[in-house]
Amino acid sequence: MRFLVSINAAPESATAQTSLEFTERLLQANHTITLLFFYADGVRNADSGSAISARWAALISQYSLTALCCSNSAAEHALTSAGSLTAGFEIGGIAQLTTTAAVDAERCVTFGTRTGHAAL
Template identity: 30%
Template sequence: MKFAIALFAPPHSPAARRALRFAEATLAGGHEIVRLFFYQDGVHSASSNPVTSQDELDVAASWSRFVSEHKLDAVVCIAAALRRGVLNTEEASRYQRPAANLQAPWELSGLGQLHEAAQLADRLVCFGGD
């Protein structure tokens, strides 16, 4: 089965951890992830800046490792990211900000990527959000 996974919650939330565990179980079960889409506060899971306490799971770093290891299509909504200060090098330069905090394997793109993922997948599974 093909899955698209959308995360709307920040990395410190239970929803972000559940989404990560669901994605891991999806691949372990022999299924495919056609796209991961990070929207609203979920964009913070793609930032390279969060610092997590030593006794907690570093969800942002775990997502980055997972995406890299499995060579997944991981998209961060550009509008949500810009609004929350999650910028790649190009956007930091464009908006004259001092630093970028979005690195590979993440890609900034529009909400249309979520729509496309829903069309490509058998199931769209969403975590978090209001």
């Protein structure tokens, strides 16, 4: 099965750890990850200063995954490809998320919620 995994949880949270372990288990079970999408506080998982970023980077490298950080969220957290972004992560737009969800993924799993903003 093909999964899109969206991570909105801050790297220090138990939810971020769960999202990583869930992704590892999917891959070990021979499922496909079409996209890892980091959004809101989740983009901080891609910050080279976070403890979890190295584990994500190893998984991304091992399985040749696409790991995309929302450009707006990255800007909110001063995360740039020229700065503290961990190798293997990319910055892109939400359009890539919607295209992948609509075309490539059979399932979308989201970890965490966007806090501090009104619901749409």
